[in-house]
Amino acid sequence: MKLPDSPASLLQELIQIPSVNPDGAPGQNATGEKICAEWVGDFLEACGAEVTYEKVLPDRPNVQGRFPGGENKPGLLFAPHTDTVSVKGMTIDPFAAEIKEGKIYGRGASDTKGTMAAMLWALYQLREEIPRYSHAVSFVGFMGEEAGQPGSKHFAEHHANEFEFAVVGEPTSLDTVYASKGCVWLELTARGVSCHGSTPERGDNAIRKLIPLLPPLLQTLEEQLSGFADETLGLPTVSLGKISGGTSPNIVPAQCSAILDFRETPALHKAGGGRKLLDDFLHQAGIEKEIEVSVVGDSVPLFTDPGTDGIQRLQSIGSSLTTAPWFCDAGRLGEKGLPAVACGPGNIAQAHTKDEFLSIQDLNAGVDFYTDFLRTYL
Secondary structure, three states, X not given: OXXXXXXXXXXXXXXXXXXXXXXXXXXXXXXXXXXXXXXXXXXXHHOOOEEEEEEEEOOEEEEEXXXXXXXXXXXXXEEOEOOEOOOOOOOOOOOOOOEEOOEEEOOOOOOOHHHHXXXXXXXXXXXXXXXXXXXXXXXXXXXXXXXXXXXXXXXXXXXXXXXXXXXXXXXEOOOEEEEEOEXXXXXXXXXXXXXXXXXXXXXXXXXXXXXXXXXXHHHHHHHHHHHHOEOOOEOOEEXXXXXXXOOOOOEOOOEEEEEEEEEEOHHHHXXXXXXXXXXXXXHHOOOOOOEEEEEEEEEXXXXXXXXXXXXXXXXXXXXXXXXXXXXXXXXXXXXXXXXXXXXXXXXXXXXXXXXOEEEHHHHHHHHHHHHHHHHOOO
């Protein structure tokens, strides 16, 4: 491949690859992550890394590059994700990667192709000295982070024990996110029998089954969640985010659903999470057979000991410890015993926006930051 001549041109090439997550973009002709993974693989090979692709879902692989000189050494992993969120509602060309007033615009510029570009450029600059490092250096581009995280789940299941520390790419203003809540979406569904709205007594109204249940359920859950506070992350929370039911005003509804959004602390997750609290409530109310519960989406909490060697190295080059209200692939790695943090250039406020961008100044600062971090292993 013809290599880009700067971090900015590298980021432009990544943005120009439409790697929208197809699970979160129905009807958008999303291409998925395969083309992006192959481009990254070619770049890693140009850096001297041994590249492999691991199929997670059809045409949606993780891409991994292992740098030479790592035999019998503890592993250090750089881990951004290759997918982006939907482009619906954007006010700019999502894949033009236009540069204006020192900013690179496009879907993924901030989350998280900017972080990926900074990591890749740092690895390219240091490719000749990496074999002399005290740790084996690897890079992985995860597919699917924006919807269900199948890429990091698969990787953690098969490779977590090969590494000592992982830096997951997310826009954190170069702060080190070492703790975050997990997120679980639970859908409650009540079913009934439809009939004509003029004779409602002949049917069984699913909306009237579910709606009265929600206020006492939420009150009970909120009271119980107070017992799972975390000194770093605070209280877990529950939010009623969506209600849907019925098909027409003149039809008695046969189905009604509601989705609860739980943000879980490590203590709550360890105790069975929001799912156990919900199941206990339904059981105690004697209606567990009347209300179906399903998991719409989930992620796990993150907590990595600030005393971890990798975190100490990040702090030594000026990174500050912080927490985050959002979740990322780091939690999946930590779940399988691999200490992980999220750290990268740019600000989360720029992610997923209608005119997403990353400043070239922040991108270059990210390159310098990752270069300094890697050199702590020299």
